Amino acid sequence: AQSVTQLGSHVSVSEGALVLLRCNYSSSVPPYLFWYVQYPNQGLQLLLKYTSAATLVKGINGFEAEFKKSETSFHLTKPSAHMSDAAEYFCAVTHNQAGTALIFGKGTTLSVSS
């Protein structure tokens, strides 16, 4: 069975600092991996997705993630945090080729201070 573990339910950084949100997955075969962001009172928005084309995936708003099969990880990074990055971030996995039926991690709330 697939599962996703996000280490750290809450991460705090200063504006301009590196953002690192951790995600590890459990799967017998390489899955499709995603990062979504949820702003208060809004639905989820796709940041980026891994579909085996390249291990380093670039997404929107300056975020990127690297797929490491040996570590079963898909950590999300951004070189310089901005106040507008404050939100909840979810890592998700699926074996469904259509990219549906997502299994989500518990989420990590990112706080950015000035």
Added chain:
Amino acid sequence: KAGVTQTPRYLIKTRGQQVTLSCSPISGHRSVSWYQQTPGQGLQFLFEYFSETQRNKGNFPGRFSGRQFSNSRSEMNVSTLELGDSALYLCASSGTGTGNEKLFFGSGTQLSVL
């Protein structure tokens, strides 16, 4: 292009009642998925409909059901409501339902069961 529309935005019901939630996908999208979001369990996949057929199903009891109409609009029904059904219910749509497409989420319906 209009986004995914969910109605109503808020709903209050009492235990034992039933409820129907509605989701209108982005025009042209044929896949509609439903997710339940709670503080304790996080985001959990309920089911997915594609061209009026249930294509994938999560691990929820039979009290949770759905359907999709020929215009791709979808409804989700929960019968015999329990306190634990209080949650934000999110709907997501995608295009043809193949090739690992991006999911577009609505803002959700907040259901409170008293």
